Amino acid sequence: MTEFFSALASHGFLQSALAAGLLASVGCGIMGTYVVVKRIGFLAGGIAHTVLGGMGAALYYGHDPMLGALLAAVASALVIGWITLRFREHEDTLISALWAVGMAVGVLFLARTPGYGVDLMSYLFGNILLVPREDLWLMAALDAVLVGTVLALYRPLLAVAFDEEFARLRGLPVTFLYLLLLCLVALTVVLLIRVVGLILVIALLTLPAAIATQYAATLGRMMVLAVALGAALTSTGLALSYAPDLPAGPTIIVLAGGAYLLSTLARQLLPRGSG
Amino acid sequence: MSGSAIALDGVTFAYGATRVLEDVSLEVPEGEFLGIVGPNAGGKSTLLKLILGLLEPTAGRVRVLGRAPAEARHELGYLPQYPAFARDFPVTVGQVVLTGRLGRRRLLGGYGARDREMARWAMTRTEVADLAGRRIGTLSGGQLQRVLLARALACEPKILILDEPTSNIDQRVESDIFDLLRGLNRHITILVVSHDIAFISAYVHRVACLNRTLICHRTEAIDGGVIRDLYGGDVRRVAHSHSH
Numbered sequence: 001m002t003e004f005f006s007a008l009a010s011h012g013f014l015q016s017a018l019a020a021g022l023l024a025s026v027g028c029g030i031m032g033t034y035v036v037v038k039r040i041g042f043l044a045g046g047i048a049h050t051v052l053g054g055m056g057a058a059l060y061y062g063h064d065p066m067l068g069a070l071l072a073a074v075a076s077a078l079v080i081g082w083i084t085l086r087f088r089e090h091e092d093t094l095i096s097a098l099w100a101v102g103m104a105v106g107v108l109f110l111a112r113t114p115g116y117g118v119d120l121m122s123y124l125f126g127n128i129l130l131v132p133r134e135d136l137w138l139m140a141a142l143d144a145v146l147v148g149t150v151l152a153l154y155r156p157l158l159a160v161a162f163d164e165e166f167a168r169l170r171g172l173p174v175t176f177l178y179l180l181l182l183c184l185v186a187l188t189v190v191l192l193i194r195v196v197g198l199i200l201v202i203a204l205l206t207l208p209a210a211i212a213t214q215y216a217a218t219l220g221r222m223m224v225l226a227v228a229l230g231a232a233l234t235s236t237g238l239a240l241s242y243a244p245d246l247p248a249g250p251t252i253i254v255l256a257g258g259a260y261l262l263s264t265l266a267r268q269l270l271p272r273g274s275g
Numbered sequence: 276m277s278g279s280a281i282a283l284d285g286v287t288f289a290y291g292a293t294r295v296l297e298d299v300s301l302e303v304p305e306g307e308f309l310g311i312v313g314p315n316a317g318g319k320s321t322l323l324k325l326i327l328g329l330l331e332p333t334a335g336r337v338r339v340l341g342r343a344p345a346e347a348r349h350e351l352g353y354l355p356q357y358p359a360f361a362r363d364f365p366v367t368v369g370q371v372v373l374t375g376r377l378g379r380r381r382l383l384g385g386y387g388a389r390d391r392e393m394a395r396w397a398m399t400r401t402e403v404a405d406l407a408g409r410r411i412g413t414l415s416g417g418q419l420q421r422v423l424l425a426r427a428l429a430c431e432p433k434i435l436i437l438d439e440p441t442s443n444i445d446q447r448v449e450s451d452i453f454d455l456l457r458g459l460n461r462h463i464t465i466l467v468v469s470h471d472i473a474f475i476s477a478y479v480h481r482v483a484c485l486n487r488t489l490i491c492h493r494t495e496a497i498d499g500g501v502i503r504d505l506y507g508g509d510v511r512r513v514a515h516s517h518s519h
Contacts, residue, residue: 158374159374162366163360165359167374169329170377171378217410
């Protein structure tokens with residue numbers, strides 16, 4: 001750990017990595033709160049994996065992979081949203097199919113992409129140590145968009161997340177708000193995928209919020225707690241991985257999983273408070 | 276009190292080939308407290324969904340406050356039989372009641388002073404004001420029903436529609452809730468679905484018995500014969516008072 005802190009002071013790439021982790025925690029904590037309370041972790045996973053298909057296609061045709069990722073993410077968010085609204089009884093099958101096919105298409109395109117091979121592992125687990133400075137600004141801008149949208153629509157989004165039927169009877173645009181929520185999740189996935197990788201996006205979208213829901217009494221407090229937990233977990237994971245030269249992403253994920261397990265056990269064993 | 280709050284005219288509804296409701300005509304005048312009873316799968320919840328405009332009749336016409344149900348929807352307060360939300364959702368009682376104000380304000384931004392005032396009034400009326408800061412998952416069944424009633428009242432409804440409001444709570448609380456409804460009925464038309472004719476007939480003005488078709492809709496007419504028609508079994512004769 002001390003080795004990490006002395007390295008942090010002298011190495012710019014570590015400072016960028018730390019900043020990337022903190023910025024990722026903000027977006028993931030806010031959107032993760034909706035993912036957890038609305039129980040759409042599986043939908044988020046489907047969106048995240050379909051993104052790989054878009055990135056692969058963009059690389060193959062010689063475009064910016066982030067453009068492909070963005071188009072694929074928004075398209076899959078809308079398709080998955082439409083599936084859950086229209087074909088709820090086949091929801092899991094259809095999303096599983098989209099998940100697997102999206103990823104397979106990505107791998108096929110990557111295999112056929114001319115030039116030196118694109119590393120699939122870097123899309124799955126990312127490399128937080130290689131985040132360019134300009135990506136940090138992009139992440140900060142995304143966080144600003146997410147915070148702004150959630151502040152403006154906090155109450156109707158709460159109503160839709162809490163009780164869709166009641167929100168519909170009150171005349172709220174439930175379908176629009178639901179699809180907007182999925183598109184915001186998709187946006188979060190896209191902008192974080194190059195930085196922290198597909199798997200870490202899903203881990204950060206679900207685990208800090210899942211821990212937070214055990215302690216927070218309101219959605220707002222849950223968001224704040226999830227962001228704080230995400231920040232603590234990514235920073236600690238980064239620090240722990242540095243000295244033994246472990247990959248940072250998987251270290252953060254294992255740490256987050258362990259924290260969730262411990263928190264759940266503690267809640268089961270200790271008497272419940274009023275929350 | 277004049278005019279009709281709800282008017283059903285020859286309403287038939289079918290899920291595919293299965294007819295759930297057949298030629299139901301019913302008029303609910305403004306200010307009435309109407310009970311709807313009938314066996315499970317007798318079409319009670321379907322009838323409510325038609326009134327709420329969540330379903331469209333296969334034949335016939337539904338009018339609510341003289342308009343199509345979907346247009347009159349914001350004038351209705353509704354308590355579903357099974358809450359459609361997760362009990363462990365991180366939300367407080369006060370926040371839930373305030374969501375009752377959402378249809379009456381613009382989408383962006385916060386609640387106004389009148390929204391807060393109406394929510395506080397609704398919580399006071401249903402005696403849950405002191406629970407405002409509590410997380411929804413910590414409430415008892417009876418408290419939760421009162422909170423959902425407060426949310427419905429925060430909508431400032433002209434008509435209150437309740438689907439088995441007391442099916443999951445104990446009997447003493449059941450009387451409390453119906454006493455409360457009787458008070459609210461001075462200003463609001465109330466439609467309540469129940470499985471317990473004997474109990475609700477002490478409160479309601481009229482009972483509509485529904486088993487695919489409307490079998491009767493007068494309190495006085497319910498006797499052993501009607502109940503046998505309705506439930507198809509040998510039901511012990513129930514005593515009921517005519518307090519209205």
